[in-house]
Amino acid sequence: xxxxxxxxxxxxxxxxxxxxxxxxxxxxxxxxxxxxxxxxxxxxxxxxxxxxxxxxxxxxxxxxxxxxxxxxxxxxxxxxxxxxxxxxxxxxxxxxxxxxxxxxxxxxxxxxxxxxxxxxxxxxxxxxxxxxxxxxxxxxxxxxxxxxxxxxxxxxxxxxxxxxxxxxxxxxxxxxxxxxxxxxxxxxxxxxxxxxxxxxxxxxxxxxxxxxxxxxxxxxxxxxxxxxxxxxxxxxxxxxxxxxxxxxxxxxxxxxxxxxxxxxxxxxxxxxxxxxxxxxxxxxxxxxxxxxxxxxxxxxxxxxxxxxxxxxxxxxxxxxxxxxxxxxxxxxxxxxxxxxxxxxxxxxxxxxxxxxxxxxxxxxxxxxxxxxxxxxxxxxxxxxxxxxxxxxxxxxxxxxxxxxxxxxxxxxxxxxxxxxxxxxxxxxxxxxxxxxxxxxxxxxxxxxxxxxxxxxxxxxxxxxxxxxxxxxxxxx
Amino acid sequence: xxxxxxxxxxxxxxxxxxxxxxxxxxxxxxxxxxxxxxxxxxxxxxxxxxxxxxxxxxxxxxxxxxxxxxxxxxxxxxxxxxxxxxxxxxxxxxxxxxxxxxxxxxxxxxxxxxxxxxxxxxxxxxxxxxxxxxxxxxxxxxxxxxxxxxxxxxxxxxxxxxxxxxxxxxxxxxxxxxxxxxxxxxxxxxxxxxxxxxxxxxxxxxxxxxxxxxxxxxxxxxxxxxxxxxxxxxxxxxxxxxxxxxxxxxxxxxxxxxxxxxxxxxxxxxxxxxxxxxxxxxxxxxxxxxxxxxxxxxxxxxxxxxxxxxxxxxxxxxxxxxxxxxxxxxxxxxxxxxxxxxxxxxxxxxxxxxxxxxxxxxxxxxxxxxxxxxxxxxxxxxxxxxxxxxxxxxxxxxxxxxxxxxxxxxxxxxxxxxxxxxxxxxxxxxxxxxxxxxxxxxxxxxxxxxxxxxxxxxxxxxxxxxxxxxxxxxxxxx
Numbered sequence: 001x002x003x004x005x006x007x008x009x010x011x012x013x014x015x016x017x018x019x020x021x022x023x024x025x026x027x028x029x030x031x032x033x034x035x036x037x038x039x040x041x042x043x044x045x046x047x048x049x050x051x052x053x054x055x056x057x058x059x060x061x062x063x064x065x066x067x068x069x070x071x072x073x074x075x076x077x078x079x080x081x082x083x084x085x086x087x088x089x090x091x092x093x094x095x096x097x098x099x100x101x102x103x104x105x106x107x108x109x110x111x112x113x114x115x116x117x118x119x120x121x122x123x124x125x126x127x128x129x130x131x132x133x134x135x136x137x138x139x140x141x142x143x144x145x146x147x148x149x150x151x152x153x154x155x156x157x158x159x160x161x162x163x164x165x166x167x168x169x170x171x172x173x174x175x176x177x178x179x180x181x182x183x184x185x186x187x188x189x190x191x192x193x194x195x196x197x198x199x200x201x202x203x204x205x206x207x208x209x210x211x212x213x214x215x216x217x218x219x220x221x222x223x224x225x226x227x228x229x230x231x232x233x234x235x236x237x238x239x240x241x242x243x244x245x246x247x248x249x250x251x252x253x254x255x256x257x258x259x260x261x262x263x264x265x266x267x268x269x270x271x272x273x274x275x276x277x278x279x280x281x282x283x284x285x286x287x288x289x290x291x292x293x294x295x296x297x298x299x300x301x302x303x304x305x306x307x308x309x310x311x312x313x314x315x316x317x318x319x320x321x322x323x324x325x326x327x328x329x330x331x332x333x334x335x336x337x338x339x340x341x342x343x344x345x346x347x348x349x350x351x352x353x354x355x356x357x358x359x360x361x362x363x364x365x366x367x368x369x370x371x372x373x374x375x376x377x378x379x380x381x382x383x384x385x386x387x388x389x390x391x392x393x394x395x396x397x398x399x400x401x402x403x404x405x406x407x408x409x410x411x412x413x414x415x416x417x418x419x420x421x422x423x424x425x426x427x428x429x430x431x432x433x434x435x436x437x438x439x440x441x442x443x444x445x446x447x448x449x450x451x452x453x454x455x456x457x458x459x460x461x462x463x464x465x466x467x468x469x470x471x472x473x474x475x476x
Numbered sequence: 477x478x479x480x481x482x483x484x485x486x487x488x489x490x491x492x493x494x495x496x497x498x499x500x501x502x503x504x505x506x507x508x509x510x511x512x513x514x515x516x517x518x519x520x521x522x523x524x525x526x527x528x529x530x531x532x533x534x535x536x537x538x539x540x541x542x543x544x545x546x547x548x549x550x551x552x553x554x555x556x557x558x559x560x561x562x563x564x565x566x567x568x569x570x571x572x573x574x575x576x577x578x579x580x581x582x583x584x585x586x587x588x589x590x591x592x593x594x595x596x597x598x599x600x601x602x603x604x605x606x607x608x609x610x611x612x613x614x615x616x617x618x619x620x621x622x623x624x625x626x627x628x629x630x631x632x633x634x635x636x637x638x639x640x641x642x643x644x645x646x647x648x649x650x651x652x653x654x655x656x657x658x659x660x661x662x663x664x665x666x667x668x669x670x671x672x673x674x675x676x677x678x679x680x681x682x683x684x685x686x687x688x689x690x691x692x693x694x695x696x697x698x699x700x701x702x703x704x705x706x707x708x709x710x711x712x713x714x715x716x717x718x719x720x721x722x723x724x725x726x727x728x729x730x731x732x733x734x735x736x737x738x739x740x741x742x743x744x745x746x747x748x749x750x751x752x753x754x755x756x757x758x759x760x761x762x763x764x765x766x767x768x769x770x771x772x773x774x775x776x777x778x779x780x781x782x783x784x785x786x787x788x789x790x791x792x793x794x795x796x797x798x799x800x801x802x803x804x805x806x807x808x809x810x811x812x813x814x815x816x817x818x819x820x821x822x823x824x825x826x827x828x829x830x831x832x833x834x835x836x837x838x839x840x841x842x843x844x845x846x847x848x849x850x851x852x853x854x855x856x857x858x859x860x861x862x863x864x865x866x867x868x869x870x871x872x873x874x875x876x877x878x879x880x881x882x883x884x885x886x887x888x889x890x891x892x893x894x895x896x897x898x899x900x901x902x903x904x905x906x907x908x909x910x911x912x913x914x915x916x917x918x919x920x921x922x923x924x925x926x927x928x929x930x931x932x933x934x935x936x937x938x939x940x941x942x943x944x945x946x947x948x949x950x951x952x953x954x
Binding site: 354371374376377378382386389390393394401402405406408409412413416417420424425426459460463464468 | 541542543545547607610611614615617618625628629630633634636637640641644645648649651652655656658659
């Protein structure tokens with residue numbers, strides 16, 4: 001019954017837009033909460049017998065085979081967490097009911113797209129769902145219709161179009177070689193197909209995914225988009241959309257279709273390391289809170305790609321765990337950034353200072369978030385980075401491991417700078433009347449901080465039950 | 477039963493510390509007392525383990541976890557000794573904080589961080605797994621970062637960030653070394669690593685990487701600069717950081733890894749003493765010319781840590797025993813010096829020793845406690861510091877490193893010079909300051925207790941030295 005996860009939100013979207021008076025508009029928030037809960041519950045309980053095989057006609061409506069494995073499951077958890085956070089923040093951040101209603105519609109579309117991405121088993125359906133997600137994100141970035149938003153959305157649109165062309169070309173080549181679009185058929189025929197065409201197709205497909213995921217050197221759209229989008233959209237983009245569209249797809253396609261062959265591994269590790277370093281150095285020079293977080297995202301995505309590039313079970317487990325952690329702590333940091341932005345009406349860190357006196361919860365939770373990003377134990381980010389490091393060391397990539405470790409010092413450096421300018425220190429002039437944001441945003445921050453701490457402390461449980469089984473994607 | 481003592485002495489302060497801010501919202505007094513209580517639980521937990529470890533038993537808690545991240549804690553004599561020293565000095569410092577910190581902001585955060593720090597120190601000394609050592613190591617770094625920046629002035633926050641960055645850099649290099657060892661030996665568990673390296677040589681690169689971490693945490697040249705800068709923290713914190721606990725983490729891990737677990741190749745028995753000697757001399761020189769009271773004592777710490785490293789790195793029975801005693805004596809005496817400096821600073825509102833003088837007349841107890849602690853650091857008999865210094869020298873000379881021993885002798889003479897200089901400038905001579913009072917009762921009692929303990933440990937040297945001798949036997953497997 002995996003197709004219900006797509007169908008339920010789609011039907012919900014239709015019901016939400018039925019012309020039945022203002023009733024639906026006002027209840028949109030709670031309606032969306034219910035939809036997302038249903039989606040998460042469907043994903044969590046997909047294994048229980050009551051759901052499997054009872055209603056074959058529904059699945060048969062789709063030509064696409066949807067499956068849910070352990071990797072998909074973790075992605076559903078991420079999608080659910082980030083969608084909830086974004087929704088709760090939107091309720092406080094959006095100007096009026098009409099805007100909130102529009103936002104919720106787009107959020108549901110994006111979530112349908114992402115759910116599709118993580119469940120499909122053929123390359124063309126994957127492309128369709130990628131496009132659904134991207135189109136929702138273009139509009140979301142330009143949501144406020146201001147100059148910066150339109151500029152960010154336009155950059156993303158242009159680069160995404162390039163990615164689309166690259167991927168479509170690559171899909172055409174794959175069909176040429178294998179005559180089919182399903183992952184397994186393409187994967188099998190790549191062994192026997194024309195070497196040059198196969199490598200070309202793989203190469204340009206990876207480039208397309210790098211654009212979607214914001215990996216250096218295809219990261220140009222990312223800082224503008226994150227910075228200019230409204231707060232709930234930044235959370236959504238940084239927390240999940242780039243991960244699902246770019247990074248998850250990369251891991252899935254590489255393991256299911258390309259296989260972890262040497263050239264692919266080399267490209268992934270190189271691109272990952274360059275992203276780590278570039279993102280960290282660029283973040284060091286930022287004065288804008290959200291822009292710094294955007295560059296930090298590029299750097300952290302680098303770790304995920306680097307971990308996946310090892311091609312071992314441990315490396316992929318580390319990469320997926322870091323993806324989960326990054327969804328959580330980057331959402332947390334963007335939630336806090338949006339709280340600060342709303343209160344101070346600015347993102348310029350030089351005009352902040354000593355906010356821990358006025359916003360203790362925001363300050364404490366962003367400390368949890370940034371320490372986890374830097375990989376300081378016992379927070380969850382430490383374990384995922386440790387897994388990636390061990391995997392790199394086991395595969396003999398000592399240089400990459402050393403760079404990854406030293407980049408953690410850079411990460412710490414720019415986050416300490418942020419902490420010093422924004423929260424730690426004496427209260428800056430003119431900020432005496434700043435207050436904490438509403439209970440809703442504080443609830444999101446605290447919940448995400450607890451997930452970060454909890455995932456760190458109960459890491460062995462998570463490793464055994466969720467991360468270890470991921471290695472099934474490697475067995476072909 | 478002993479396993480419960482072990483468990484309680486780690487997790488009561490670690491978990492309890494997070495309750496302190498909530499308690500502080502209702503009552504300052506209850507919060508202060510519960511902070512002291514949590515640290516005392518660690519102290520009594522460690523003391524309760526003494527009979528068992530003296531009988532030669534080793535108490536283990538081990539829960540196997542995937543990837544060799546075993547949840548493993550061990551209490552042997554070395555761990556119990558270290559735990560007693562840290563929690564003893566720690567509880568006196570918490571007592572002293574009651575008055576010292578009572579008129580500043582952010583008191584809830586202060587107690588949270590101090591107790592968390594001491595709790596993770598307990599976790600670190602009992603850890604029998606490299607990953608848990610690293611984990612607690614970094615928690616102490618977080619706590620010290622917040623504590624150094626306690627007063628929130630821009631310069632304080634900057635220096636807190638510096639200390640955090642330097643120690644985290646070292647720790648990450650150490651983590652690489654740990655991963656190297658994990659990859660060679662196949663486990664993070666110290667017991668398994670020990671078995672593996674009985675028959676295999678230790679890779680030198682791993683030793684170098686781990687030394688990065690140890691030297692940066694113990695503020696040894698070339699990673700020592702954060703420590704004098706960290707003197708901007710409140711005095712109980714500098715005492716905690718410099719004297720009792722933080723800088724001892726590095727030497728403790730050195731002993732735990734390179735004496736108990738991994739056999740070092742002979743060339744390290746020369747390289748590490750040379751690093752320690754350079755560190756001891758350079759920082760002693762710096763202490764001679766500084767005029768900021770807390771920086772002098774901080775440089776003195778850097779210098780004394782060199783002696784501890786020397787004792788451990790020489791690796792003979794006498795040297796290691798001397799180094800262990802040194803950890804105890806230096807913790808008590810240097811803690812006392814910093815707390816005396818805190819009293820002086822709070823009552824004179826300055827840290828510049830050239831602007832002080834004659835304070836012995838108005839604050840006699842502080843002055844005498846300062847002198848007693850200084851004597852112990854100098855190594856004047858019958859203070860405890862004499863015995864530890866003597867054993868370290870005797871171990872070095874007996875193993876034939878006469879040149880190194882001579883270099884350290886110069887360091888010891890410099891120690892006497894700068895400590896007498898600081899004492900003279902602060903307490904003797906003409907008074908430049910008017911209306912200086914003695915510190916509050918709790919604070920004066922705290923420093924007097926530390927000074928008294930320094931003397932008592934010297935007079936009753938029999939008990940600590942017996943314990944240390946059996947500890948050394950157990951450590952070196954004799």
